[in-house]
Amino acid sequence: MSSRFSLPLFGWLVLVWLMLWASPKPVVLVSAPLVALGVLLLFPLPTRRLPTLRPVRLLRLVGFVLVDLVTSAVRNSREVLQYGGDVRAAVVAVPVLSDTDHVIATAANLVTLTPDKFVLQVDRRGGVYYVYSLGVRTPEQVNRAHDQVLDLQVRAVRALGPPDEARDVRERAGRVYRRGAVSPEKPPEEAS
Amino acid sequence: MIVRDAASALLLLTGAVFCLLGALGLVRFPDLPTRLQAATKPQTLGLLLVLAGAAVRVEPKYIPGLLLVALFQVITAPVLAQMFGRAAYRTGDYESSVLVADDLAERLREQGGRPTDSPG
Numbered sequence: 619m620s621s622r623f624s625l626p627l628f629g630w631l632v633l634v635w636l637m638l639w640a641s642p643k644p645v646v647l648v649s650a651p652l653v654a655l656g657v658l659l660l661f662p663l664p665t666r667r668l669p670t671l672r673p674v675r676l677l678r679l680v681g682f683v684l685v686d687l688v689t690s691a692v693r694n695s696r697e698v699l700q701y702g703g704d705v706r707a708a709v710v711a712v713p714v715l716s717d718t719d720h721v722i723a724t725a726a727n728l729v730t731l732t733p734d735k736f737v738l739q740v741d742r743r744g745g746v747y748y749v750y751s752l753g754v755r756t757p758e759q760v761n762r763a764h765d766q767v768l769d770l771q772v773r774a775v776r777a778l779g780p781p782d783e784a785r786d787v788r789e790r791a792g793r794v795y796r797r798g799a800v801s802p803e804k805p806p807e808e809a810s
Numbered sequence: 811m812i813v814r815d816a817a818s819a820l821l822l823l824t825g826a827v828f829c830l831l832g833a834l835g836l837v838r839f840p841d842l843p844t845r846l847q848a849a850t851k852p853q854t855l856g857l858l859l860v861l862a863g864a865a866v867r868v869e870p871k872y873i874p875g876l877l878l879v880a881l882f883q884v885i886t887a888p889v890l891a892q893m894f895g896r897a898a899y900r901t902g903d904y905e906s907s908v909l910v911a912d913d914l915a916e917r918l919r920e921q922g923g924r925p926t927d928s929p930g
Binding site for chain 1: 831884891896909915
């Protein structure tokens with residue numbers, strides 16, 4: 619029982635309930651803790667430990683993702699108007715920079731909000747995201763998509779990851795960047 | 811008041827334009843994964859802008875509700891995209907001519923076509 623019960627999560631659920639009804643009626647106030655308790659009992663989360671939150675980095679991550687979302691929508695619209703049915707895409711393998719479930723999941727979700735991409739598959743054991751990237755036509759663009767996903771991961775890990783991962787994530791990302799790579803190790807086939 | 815009206819109108823209209831572009835993408839793109847992109851990106855931004863436009867104009871007590879809509883849209887849209895994208899890819903429901911590179915196909919070939927395990 620106690621292991622299932624997480625106070626911050628309980629607080630969050632109560633808050634969501636109150637926001638949903640947007641009124642301080644007694645019924646709402648009484649039902650909020652009951653609903654929250656019910657949800658916690660019926661749907662226990664596998665992870666007990668709450669993520670480490672670093673507010674400043676988290677805010678910067680949110681800002682970054684919002685900007686990304688706008689660019690994303692604009693670029694996607696351009697693909698629609700410019701290419702339509704003649705659009706091209708690629709599936710790119712990108713190393714996962716974290717070993718924490720919630721960070722991997724969050725990063726995957728954030729990638730989906732960034733320009734032209736979504737995570738097609740997470741290979742948890744092998745530590746690889748397979749990212750579907752729209753609007754990719756050349757090997758350089760494949761590399762750029764690869765590095766963009768890494769960038770976002772660095773931000774996510776630094777904002778939400780456990781301290782030991784956050785400390786050296788930049789360094790680990792630096793080793794796998796393809797930025798300025800003259801010959802990528804896997805040259806993709808040219809589009810015909 | 812007129813400033814708020816103008817801001818609200820601008821946000822609502824911009825949002826609507828993005829939703830329209832998303833819908834256009836659904837029609838013009840050739841296969842499921844590309845259509846998913848159109849369904850998630852411009853639509854999400856469009857909805858957020860429409861919500862912002864509404865938030866400027868409505869009574870303040872409704873704003874938390876709008877915030878919740880925005881939050882859950884941002885949380886759930888990627889999950890949906892991921893699930894559908896994976897299902898489409900697994901069942902071969904995509905135009906291979908669209909892809910200029912495919913690391914996952916290479917990987918699956920190496921493993922004899924057996925899909926790797928993965929959470930959610």
